[in-house]
Amino acid sequence: MLTKDINLLPPEIINDRKSRERTNLIILLSILITVTAFSLLLIPYNQLLRLEGKKRHLKESISRLSNITAVEKKLEEEKGKLVFRKKVLSMIETEEYDILLVLEKIEKLIPEDIFFLSLTTSGNKLTISGAAKNKEAVADLIYSMKELNIFEDVFVPSIIGVQTGVEEDQAGIKNFTMNCTIKTGKGN
Numbered sequence: 001m002l003t004k005d006i007n008l009l010p011p012e013i014i015n016d017r018k019s020r021e022r023t024n025l026i027i028l029l030s031i032l033i034t035v036t037a038f039s040l041l042l043i044p045y046n047q048l049l050r051l052e053g054k055k056r057h058l059k060e061s062i063s064r065l066s067n068i069t070a071v072e073k074k075l076e077e078e079k080g081k082l083v084f085r086k087k088v089l090s091m092i093e094t095e096e097y098d099i100l101l102v103l104e105k106i107e108k109l110i111p112e113d114i115f116f117l118s119l120t121t122s123g124n125k126l127t128i129s130g131a132a133k134n135k136e137a138v139a140d141l142i143y144s145m146k147e148l149n150i151f152e153d154v155f156v157p158s159i160i161g162v163q164t165g166v167e168e169d170q171a172g173i174k175n176f177t178m179n180c181t182i183k184t185g186k187g188n
Contacts, residue, residue, distance in 0.1 A: 099121060102126070102150055102182060103119070105148055105150060106128075106145070106148075109141070109144040109145070109148070110141070111132075111137050111140055111141060111144075113132055113133040113134065113137035114130055114131070114132045114133075114137050114138070114141055115130060115131055116128055116129070116130040117129045117130055117131060117175075124181060124182045124183075124184055125179065125180070125181060125182070126151075126179075126180040126181075126182055127177065127178070127179055127180075128177070128178040128180070129175070129176070129177050129178075130175070130176055130178070131162075131173050131174065131175050131176070132173070132174045132176060133173065133174070134174060135159055135174060138156060138159055138174065138176050138178075141178070142154055142156060142178070145178075145180065149183075150182060150183055151180045151181060151182060151183065152181040152182070152183050153179075153180065153181040154178065154179075154180050155178070155179045155180075156176055156177065156178050156179075157177055157179060158176065158177050159174050159175070159176045160174065160175045160176070161173075161174055161175075162174070162175055
């Protein structure tokens with residue numbers, strides 16, 4: 001059975017209601033479209049804000065990491081220094097003589113007319129490069145070094161005069177190289 005609505009209202013009122021319903025529907029659709037468009041604009045803005053927050057966080061992390069890298073670099077430098085010191089200590093422990101004691105004894109006998117330019121050790125060999133006012137000062141140093149009784153051999157292969165504008169026999173600095181062989185044994 002089919003039912004039909006019977007409306008007893010006059011057609012003007014029915015048309016007026018339909019017109020208002022259409023108007024309300026249009027207003028509702030306009031509001032929905034506006035809210036949807038506004039929401040679609042907010043989504044990228046929200047993503048932009050989140051990305052900027054991530055960017056700040058990453059910059060802070062990078063800053064902390066660069067500080068960590070600087071600390072790691074400093075740590076590596078200190079490790080290198082430590083390794084070098086350990087090598088020096090192991091060399092001193094393995095040698096059969098105390099190089100510090102040898103240098104201390106040599107220091108006490110250096111004449112005023114002589115100064116050392118370099119000291120080099122290799123095994124039980126000690127090479128000294130120096131300068132002296134004259135050959136006699138070098139001869140005195142050789143004699144004193146032999147008297148120390150810590151060297152097996154003391155030898156000066158070269159004494160070279162440095163040009164100072166004065167004749168060779170009168171004055172002038174003499175550069176020399178001295179090769180010494182240290183006696184082995186901890187007592188030396």
